[in-house]
Amino acid sequence: MPTWLRIVLGFLIGAVLGAAVFVGVRAVGGLPPLADDLRPLYAMAVFSGLVGLMLGIDRQLGLPRGLVGMATGFVVGILATVGIRSLMGLTPWDTESVWVVASFVAPIGFLLGVGALSDWLRWIVGIHTPDQHGPPPGKPGWFRYFGFDQNHKVIGIQYTVTGILLMGIAGTLAMIFRTELLAPGMQFLKPDTFNTFISMHGIVMIASILLGVGGMANYLVPLMLGANDMAFPRLNGFAFWITVPSAILIIMAIFFGGWDTGWTGYAPLSVRTFMGVNFFMIGMFFFGFSSILGSANLIVTTLKMRAPGMTLFRMPIFVWAVLATSFIQLTATQFIGLSFLMVVLERNLGMGFFNTALGGDPLLFQHLFWFYSHPAVYIFILPGLGIVSELLPVFSRKPLFGYRWIALSSMAIALLGFMVWAHHMFTAGIPNALRLPFMYTTMLVAVPTGVKFFSWLGTVWRGKLFFPTPMLFVLASIAVFLIGGLTGPPLATVPTDLHLHDSYFVVGHFHATMFGGFVFPFFAALYYWFPKITGRMYNERLGQIHFALQTTGFYIMSLTMARTGLLGMRRRIADYDPAMNIQNLHIIMTLAGFAIFIGVLIGVYNLVVSARRGEVAVMNPWGSRSPEWQIPSPVPEHNYEEPFEVVGNPYDYGLPGTAYVRMNGHEKTTAPAALPAH
Amino acid sequence: MATETLAHEHHAPAISPARRFAMNRMGLWLFILSDAFFFAGIFVSRFYLWGATRPHLDQVLGMTVTIVLLVSSYFMYRAEMAIRHDDRGDYLRSILITILLGVAFMGGVVGFEWRTSPVNLRTEGEFAVYGAILFFMTGMHAFHVLTGVILLAILAYRGYKGHFSSRNYWAVQAGAIYWHFVDVVWVFFYPALYLMGTAVGPTH
Numbered sequence: 001m002p003t004w005l006r007i008v009l010g011f012l013i014g015a016v017l018g019a020a021v022f023v024g025v026r027a028v029g030g031l032p033p034l035a036d037d038l039r040p041l042y043a044m045a046v047f048s049g050l051v052g053l054m055l056g057i058d059r060q061l062g063l064p065r066g067l068v069g070m071a072t073g074f075v076v077g078i079l080a081t082v083g084i085r086s087l088m089g090l091t092p093w094d095t096e097s098v099w100v101v102a103s104f105v106a107p108i109g110f111l112l113g114v115g116a117l118s119d120w121l122r123w124i125v126g127i128h129t130p131d132q133h134g135p136p137p138g139k140p141g142w143f144r145y146f147g148f149d150q151n152h153k154v155i156g157i158q159y160t161v162t163g164i165l166l167m168g169i170a171g172t173l174a175m176i177f178r179t180e181l182l183a184p185g186m187q188f189l190k191p192d193t194f195n196t197f198i199s200m201h202g203i204v205m206i207a208s209i210l211l212g213v214g215g216m217a218n219y220l221v222p223l224m225l226g227a228n229d230m231a232f233p234r235l236n237g238f239a240f241w242i243t244v245p246s247a248i249l250i251i252m253a254i255f256f257g258g259w260d261t262g263w264t265g266y267a268p269l270s271v272r273t274f275m276g277v278n279f280f281m282i283g284m285f286f287f288g289f290s291s292i293l294g295s296a297n298l299i300v301t302t303l304k305m306r307a308p309g310m311t312l313f314r315m316p317i318f319v320w321a322v323l324a325t326s327f328i329q330l331t332a333t334q335f336i337g338l339s340f341l342m343v344v345l346e347r348n349l350g351m352g353f354f355n356t357a358l359g360g361d362p363l364l365f366q367h368l369f370w371f372y373s374h375p376a377v378y379i380f381i382l383p384g385l386g387i388v389s390e391l392l393p394v395f396s397r398k399p400l401f402g403y404r405w406i407a408l409s410s411m412a413i414a415l416l417g418f419m420v421w422a423h424h425m426f427t428a429g430i431p432n433a434l435r436l437p438f439m440y441t442t443m444l445v446a447v448p449t450g451v452k453f454f455s456w457l458g459t460v461w462r463g464k465l466f467f468p469t470p471m472l473f474v475l476a477s478i479a480v481f482l483i484g485g486l487t488g489p490p491l492a493t494v495p496t497d498l499h500l501h502d503s504y505f506v507v508g509h510f511h512a513t514m515f516g517g518f519v520f521p522f523f524a525a526l527y528y529w530f531p532k533i534t535g536r537m538y539n540e541r542l543g544q545i546h547f548a549l550q551t552t553g554f555y556i557m558s559l560t561m562a563r564t565g566l567l568g569m570r571r572r573i574a575d576y577d578p579a580m581n582i583q584n585l586h587i588i589m590t591l592a593g594f595a596i597f598i599g600v601l602i603g604v605y606n607l608v609v610s611a612r613r614g615e616v617a618v619m620n621p622w623g624s625r626s627p628e629w630q631i632p633s634p635v636p637e638h639n640y641e642e643p644f645e646v647v648g649n650p651y652d653y654g655l656p657g658t659a660y661v662r663m664n665g666h667e668k669t670t671a672p673a674a675l676p677a678h
Numbered sequence: 679m680a681t682e683t684l685a686h687e688h689h690a691p692a693i694s695p696a697r698r699f700a701m702n703r704m705g706l707w708l709f710i711l712s713d714a715f716f717f718a719g720i721f722v723s724r725f726y727l728w729g730a731t732r733p734h735l736d737q738v739l740g741m742t743v744t745i746v747l748l749v750s751s752y753f754m755y756r757a758e759m760a761i762r763h764d765d766r767g768d769y770l771r772s773i774l775i776t777i778l779l780g781v782a783f784m785g786g787v788v789g790f791e792w793r794t795s796p797v798n799l800r801t802e803g804e805f806a807v808y809g810a811i812l813f814f815m816t817g818m819h820a821f822h823v824l825t826g827v828i829l830l831a832i833l834a835y836r837g838y839k840g841h842f843s844s845r846n847y848w849a850v851q852a853g854a855i856y857w858h859f860v861d862v863v864w865v866f867f868y869p870a871l872y873l874m875g876t877a878v879g880p881t882h
Binding site: 124125126231232235292293296297299300303304305330331332333334335337338339342345346349350351352353355357358359360361364367368371 | 697700701704705708709711712713715716719720723726727799803804805806807808809810811813814832835836839841
C-alpha cells in the first residue's frame, strides 16, 4: 500500500473510531449519545484522525501510540469509575468524578503506549535490557524524535521543540485577549472565555518555560561536563514524555468549561469554579513528576559525571545555574503538587481544607502554593541568567568577572527563594508580624542578583565586543531583566505593594523578569548553539529582525503595563472603564504584543528553515573554549570520542596560552571567532 | 582508525559498577529528599489547621499500627543483611514477614481507623477538617506503604528466582531505604495525629 493511502486511511479510520468512542462513552454514562454542542465530538474526531494519520506514516511511532494509550487510559478510567460508582450505589455517571479519575489514569496509559515504561516493566521480572544506542535500526533519522529515546541530545531537542510549541499556543491566547482589550466593553470574547484564556496563557507559558529550561539543561549539561549521557537515561526519557499528557490535560480544560482562577488557582474560587480546573491541576500535578525526576537526574549527573580535573569551581557557569535550579525543582515542586491535589480532593470528596465553614483556611492554599511558586520563578530565571553569564565572556573576549561570586550567587538566590513566599500575600490578611520579615528577605534577593549585574558589567567593560544575534539577545536580556529588577522593590515593600498588588504593574514586573530571565536568554541559547545542534548557521539578518521586534516590542509593552497599573488597571479583568482614559495605553500594549509575537514567529521560521537550508557551520564559529565546541557538529551519538581533561579555567578569554580542556592530547587554547560573512 | 571511530559511536564507554552504584544511591536519596518535602507539606498543613488540638482517636489502635510498622522495618533490615550474606532462605522469610506487617499496618489504618474514627469525610461543621486532615495524612502515607508493599513483592519474587546475591543487592537495598523512609514518616505522623495537643471534637 502506498504511504499516502495509508495516511489517508489512517486519518479516516482514526476519526471514525474517535467519534465512535466518544458516543460510546456517553452512552455508557447514560447520557444521550450526541450532545447539543457538537464541537467536542468534532474535536475528538479530528484529534483521533491525526493520531491515525501519524500511525499511517509509521506504526512504530511513539507519539501516536502514546496518544492511543492515553485515550485508552481515559476510557478505562471512565468505565472503572462508572463501575465503582454503581457498585457503591451512587448514580453511575457523575461528569466531574468520572473525568477526574480518568485524568489520573490517562497519563499512565500514555507512558505505556509511548514505551517510557517498557524497560522498567522488563526489569521487574528480571529481564536485562541494554542501553539504547543510536536511532532504531531501519528507521529514518527523524523517527527517534517522535518516540521514547534515551539520548540526552534527542531528549533536549524534544523538550525544546515542545516548549516552543506550547509557547506558541500560550502566545496565541495572549494575542486573542489582548485584541479583546483594545476597547472598553466586551468585543468578541465572553467573560468566562477571557478568564479561561488568561489562566491558560499563564499556566501554558509556565509549562513552556519549564520545558525550555529542561531542553537547555538536558542538551548542554552532559556535553559541558564531558559525560556521554545523563546519569539515568531512561528516567530522562520518562521525565520528558510525562510532560506531553500533562500538557494535553491542561489544554483539555477548554472543553470542560475552562477555569477562571488565573494560573494561581486560589482556593476557594478553584473549589467552586467550572470543572475544567481539575484538568489544569491534575495536568500540573503530573508535570511536576518531570520537574522532580529531571532535576534529580541533573544533580546526579553534575555531581558524579564530571570530566577529570573539573572541580566544582571549574564547571561552566550554566551548569552551576542548572544545579541551583535543580535543587529548587527537586524539593519545592512537591508543594504545588500537594496544594493542587488538596483542591482536587476538596472539590471531589468534600475535604474542607480550604473551607472556613468546615474548619479549613483558604490562606493555607496560598502558603503551600507560593512555597513552590515563588522559588519556581527562580527555576525559570536562573538557567537564563546562567546563559547570559556563559555567553557574555565569549562575545566580550574577556574572562568572566567574579566567576566564584556568580556561581555562588545562583545558589544564594535558590536558598533565598525559599524564604520570601509570603510577599505574594501582603494583602491577603496575613499577620503584620509576618509582613516585615518577608519584606526584608525579599529585598535581600537584590543582593545576589546585583552581584550578577555587577559581574556582567565587569565582563563587558573594556572587552572586545562583537554583536552576532546571540550577543544581541544576551544584551537585551540584561536590559529587560533590569526593568524586572527595578520594578521589584516597590512590590516587595509592604506600603507600596498594598497599592500595587494585583495591578498591571505586577504584570509588567513579572513579564520583564520572565522575558529578561528566560525568553531572551533562551533565544540567545538557541541561536548560539544552533550551529552545534544542526551543523548549519541561522540567517543573521532574520535574527537581527527578530531581535529588533522582540526587544522594542517588549520594552514598550512592559513599561506601558507598569504605567497602566499605576493608573488603576487591575490584572485578570476582561473590561475597563472608559473614564479611566487608559484605552490608548491598551492599544499600545496590544500593538507591542503583536510585535513580539511576529518577532518570535520570524525567529522560529529562521531556525526551522536554516536547519535545512542554512550554510554549513564551521566547527567553532564563536571561538569558544567550551569542550562542546571542540568536537564536530552535529555532536556524535555519544558526544566525546575520548574523555577530555580540564586543565584551566573556563572563561579565561583573552589570556594568551591558557586552555580550558585538553582533548586527544592537545590543549585547546582560545581560538579566534570565525564570524559568518554578512 | 575509521572502524574505531565507528565503534565509539555505537558504544559509550561503560560506567564502572561501583560508580553506577554510587549514582543510583544518590538518585534514590534525592528522590527521598523530594518526597520528604511532600510529607513535610502535609505535616505543616496539619499544624496550620489543627494547631494544638487533635481529634479523639483510638490510642490502642494507633500504638498497635505504629509498633507493627516499626517491627516491619527490623525485618526489612534483616532481609537486606540476609541477602548480603547470601542467605536466601532468611531473605525470603524476612521479606515476606515485612510484607505481611505492611499489609497489617494498612489494614489497621484503612480498615479499622477509617471505619471507627469519630471524625471522617462525612463529619459536618467546624470539625470536618479533622476528618479531612486525618484521612489525607493516613491516606497519603498508606499509599506510600502500598507502593512499598508492591516493591517488596517484586523483590521477593526476584529473590525467589535467585536474581540477588551478596554481589548484586542494590535493588534490595533501594527497597529497604524506601521502606525505612516510609516508616520514618510515620514516626512523625503518629505523634502529630495521636499524641500532640488537646483532644477536641466528637468522641467514639
